[in-house]
Amino acid sequence: MAEQNNLKEFTKGIFQYNPMFVLVLGICPSLAVTTSVKNGLAMGGAATFVLVCSNFIISIVRSFIPREIRIPCFIVVIAAFVTMVELLMKAYLPPELNASLGIFIPLIVVNCIIMYRAESFAYKNKPFASVLDGAGLGLGWTLSLCLVSSIREIVGSGTLFGLKVSESYQPASVMIMAPGAFIVLGLLLGFFNWRKLRKSEKSMKAVMKDD
Amino acid sequence: MIKEIALIIVSVVFVNNFVLAKFLGLCPFLGVSQKTSSAIGMGAAVTFVMTLSSAITWIVYNFVLLPGDANIIAKIFPSIRELGLIEVLKTISYILVIATLVQLVEMMLRKMAPALYESLGIYLPLITTNCAVLGVALLNTTDSPKHLGFLQATVQGFGAGIGFMVAMLLMSGIRERLALVNIPPSLRGVPIAFICTGLMALAFLGFSGMVQ
Numbered sequence: 528m529a530e531q532n533n534l535k536e537f538t539k540g541i542f543q544y545n546p547m548f549v550l551v552l553g554i555c556p557s558l559a560v561t562t563s564v565k566n567g568l569a570m571g572g573a574a575t576f577v578l579v580c581s582n583f584i585i586s587i588v589r590s591f592i593p594r595e596i597r598i599p600c601f602i603v604v605i606a607a608f609v610t611m612v613e614l615l616m617k618a619y620l621p622p623e624l625n626a627s628l629g630i631f632i633p634l635i636v637v638n639c640i641i642m643y644r645a646e647s648f649a650y651k652n653k654p655f656a657s658v659l660d661g662a663g664l665g666l667g668w669t670l671s672l673c674l675v676s677s678i679r680e681i682v683g684s685g686t687l688f689g690l691k692v693s694e695s696y697q698p699a700s701v702m703i704m705a706p707g708a709f710i711v712l713g714l715l716l717g718f719f720n721w722r723k724l725r726k727s728e729k730s731m732k733a734v735m736k737d738d
Numbered sequence: 739m740i741k742e743i744a745l746i747i748v749s750v751v752f753v754n755n756f757v758l759a760k761f762l763g764l765c766p767f768l769g770v771s772q773k774t775s776s777a778i779g780m781g782a783a784v785t786f787v788m789t790l791s792s793a794i795t796w797i798v799y800n801f802v803l804l805p806g807d808a809n810i811i812a813k814i815f816p817s818i819r820e821l822g823l824i825e826v827l828k829t830i831s832y833i834l835v836i837a838t839l840v841q842l843v844e845m846m847l848r849k850m851a852p853a854l855y856e857s858l859g860i861y862l863p864l865i866t867t868n869c870a871v872l873g874v875a876l877l878n879t880t881d882s883p884k885h886l887g888f889l890q891a892t893v894q895g896f897g898a899g900i901g902f903m904v905a906m907l908l909m910s911g912i913r914e915r916l917a918l919v920n921i922p923p924s925l926r927g928v929p930i931a932f933i934c935t936g937l938m939a940l941a942f943l944g945f946s947g948m949v950q
Contacts, residue, residue, distance in 0.1 A: 558761040634869050634876070705942075709936030
């Protein structure tokens with residue numbers, strides 16, 4: 528039973544609570560860095576690290592934090608981990624990748640997903656469950672970043688992971704600029720809404736048939 | 739001087755609009771743009787906080803974080819003069835400055851302009867987690883392409899706020915009309931808002947190249 532619950536804490540972040548397509552949180556970085564799959568993966572990894580660590584620390588110290596000042600406390604914890612990630616990335620990742628992520632790594636501090644999980648999960652749950660929750664949501668976000676960025680990279684620059692998709696394809700570079708990001712995300716959200724609506728319609732019909 | 743300031747304002751309002759070209763502050767942009775009145779209120783509050791936080795973070799950056807003779811902390815701990823605190827404390831100090839500032843603005847408004855305070859309501863505390871505010875502070879102090887002076891940084895903060903307000907106003911006008919239109923059910927709400935934003939961004943691309 529307990530094991531099943533743990534698994535649920537982890538998988539709910541990927542489908543049921545997918546940060547990008549269901550919760551629609553943290554959209555600023557998800558649009559800005561998704562010009563190529565490599566950027567999307569790096570951003571997702573960094574945010575997942577911060578999410579897991581901050582969830583862990585906050586759920587350990589949650590009984591010492593008074594309710595009134597919990598938000599500043601969360602921010603300080605998150606900012607500390609973001610600084611760590613920033614320094615780690617500067618040390619180990621290629622400089623051009625760092626340059627293309629730019630100010631969006633320090634901006635993880637104000638990413639709504641991390642704040643939201645700290646406030647609504649880690650502040651109320653045990654450390655182990657919080658870590659799983661953070662890992663699940665982080666993975667869900669990374670996967671959605673990969674989806675958006677692969678669409679944008681294939682259509683916008685005709686490559687995937689830097690490899691050419693087709694010789695004859697003329698890339699539509701508007702897709703890797705700002706307007707393309709908004710339109711791709713809008714259409715994807717519309718697609719997921721359409722699937723959800725169709726599912727609920729089907730289940731409605733099944734109920735009607737049973738009657 | 740005036741020419742330079744005008745250039746900065748035109749650049750951040752139209753050419754590098756924070757919402758439409760730099761993807762900063764999208765959460766309040768989508769969340770608060772249902773009605774024109776709340777869009778103006780939010781825009782004004784953000785502009786105010788952005789201007790002040792640009793000024794204060796510039797001072798923090800130049801006199802506390804950067805290595806060199808001007809560093810205040812280096813007067814007490816000489817070892818900091820060489821390295822500065824820029825690598826480790828930049829993000830934390832900026833977000834603390836912004837959070838404190840928002841709290842102060844909230845207290846001041848409650849005392850001095852209760853009517854405005856009431857109308858802003860929940861939006862005020864939310865400004866702390868608006869990535870446009872932290873974003874402009876970080877952009878002011880990246881030193882690329884060049885080191886900004888105090889006045890330029892403040893003006894850039896003010897202009898970014900105005901750009902945010904312009905984008906919010908345009909969007910709220912579109913969304914007020916969208917409410918009356920028959921949209922496919924799966925695109926209602928956020929998806930159509932994103933697509934409209936995309937079209938607006940396409941229009942704003944026309945300004946690109948006007949100013950560096």
